[in-house]
Amino acid sequence: MSLAEDARDAVRRRPFLLASLRAGVVNYTAAARFLTDDVDGDAESVATALRRFADSLPDYETAARTAHVSMESGLGETDDPDDALLVVGGTALAPGEGSLTGVVASGDADASALAHVLGRLDAAGVGVRAAGVADDAIVLAVERRDGPDTVRVVEDALDAVPESE
Incomplete structure (x- = not known):
């Protein structure tokens, strides 16, 4: 090489x-x-x-993503994946089952947007317990106290998602 x-x-x-x-x-x-x-x-x-x-390389450019961001309180592990808001591996998280907060961005969401959101949350010091993307939605599970900050960071991050190479 x-x-x-x-x-x-x-x-x-x-x-x-x-x-x-x-x-x-x-x-x-x-x-x-x-x-x-x-x-x-x-x-x-x-x-x-x-x-x-x-x-x-192409110039670094960003594009705004249109997505509705909401919070779902009381997220926790469940045995029934059909009720889950997020399933990652063998762990299913559903509302009313625990102390986590789910943050959902529905709309123009894909893996690139998720990667950008995760990077921004890491930079903001927000620990993400679980995350996934499917069917134009991003779902994040964070500690309850981090829910409001997560919503703000996700909304801001989706306003300028880097375009892929």
Whole structure:
């Protein structure tokens, strides 16, 4: 594999760096140093490969998503997945069964929007206990006290979802 291919692969394994390259906010020398364990080459050569890769990428753009965001209190584990608001693996969460809060964004929601929402919630210090996306809806389970903040973050995040490469 060439140095340029190694650099592109290393960047694609780090979505934050790919987004930064697309946005044009990268110090290429610092990024090259960051990638030294994954890319065999001197920092200057790797930085050049990153510059060329960045030039080939589409610009970083966002689009607003139209979705209605609501909260469902008292979410908890249930044995009946038919009543569940969210099922992940063998865990089904239904209203009236516990102390979590469910946040539902219905409308223009997909896996890209979920990824962006999860990143924004992480940056806001909100721990997500479970999450899923299906049929144009995102469902998140958070601690009760985090419910209102989660709604605000989700609404704001959906106003500017990055478009895919």
